[in-house]
Amino acid sequence: MKQATPWAEVFDKLAQAGAETGLMVGLGTLFAVLGGVPLGVLLHASAPGGLRPQPVVYRVLGFIVDLTRSLPFIILLVALIPLTRALVGSYIGSGPATVPLTIGAIPFLARLVQSALREVPVGVVEAALTTGASKPKIVRSVLVKEAGPALISAIGVTAVALIGYSAMAGAVGGGGLGNLAITYGYQRFDSRLLYTSVAALAALTFLVQYLFDLVSRTVDRRRQITV
Template identity: 45%
Template sequence: MGVDFNHLIELIPDINTAFLQTIYMIAISLVIAIVIGLPVGILLYVTDKGLFLQNRSVQVIMGFLVNLIRSIPFIILLVALIPLTNLIVGTTIGPSAASVSLSVAAIPFFARIVETALREIDKGVIEAAIAAGATPWMIIKDVLLLEARSGIISGITLTLISLIGFSAMAGTVGGGGIGDLAIRFGYYRYDNTIMIATVVILIVLVQFVQLLGDFVAKAVDKRK
């Protein structure tokens, strides 16, 4: 199995389009995951037993919903969300359509990471803030998010890497992007060149995201 470089050059426009579609999908999904997943993760933490917004009902309901979505394999989630996808974007194929399923999968994933990062905070810091008369919003903004920022950034990195893998899977059902290119050209046409090229692109993209995420997480970690 080798690479035909002349053939690869001919496919550059298709590869470029697929790459941009992948970036588009994961960018939209990551933003939605952060905007919704961050508050959900915070809520999962602060409503837990012994915390300043303890609420058993909210904790159980939110936890159940998060675990429910996370337990569904992504390929099944893609199919299950077809009606919702069609309702939101008016189509079930293409990168915009795939972004719906990617977002739904990423929100609970990131929420649990945020919750885990918050649980690593020394509760003495929270108790000190409460004793000083800080409001719940002040504790969340000035204590929780500040103390857990390194872990949250690492969570964003992990979520982004997962989205890259999920976006490739979305290509199997016409979601566009690198995965779609690999399926249409590499798998169906037995094109080894495009298969190798897409794998290399995904590897490089993941490595870049991981290195950048690690660098930023260490830069904001006040413990180091």
């Protein structure tokens, strides 16, 4: 019978794998925000009834976003190996795994952003239009401001999804807690490493969700006081 990994070694491996997961999720979330928020705003603005309706642009962007979102992440991960290798020189490790994580997260967040902006009351936007405000200013000062708490929640949902994606990335050498659970826990029949990795992923998920919910509620209370 295989001897269980000593607890000291388990904690060392968890610390290293946790740092790798944190790197993947942190960078993936950052790049998803940089790409997904503007894309979501563009989807909302170009949609029928938006600030600047552009049916062709909306349909093309919507098709690309929905096509990317429809692919299971593990398939997208494997399909993007050539692109990942071309961009960063390798597809092994937590750094290269950020590429497919970002590409998978941007359309996911874009749709969430579009949904959040759609919930902004039409009357608020119309009132801003009557004052002669430019459309870019309306986006910044009205849409984004009014939808602030929902946008923060959307980013939180994306970060949580990326934790799950990062675990899948571990299946193809992405590193992190997913790789620790699969390679060192499951494949080597080490239940101690397997279940502690799962517990660490669950704890990280709860922590990230709690923090984003807390920030969203704080921003929402401040906005209500300002109003």
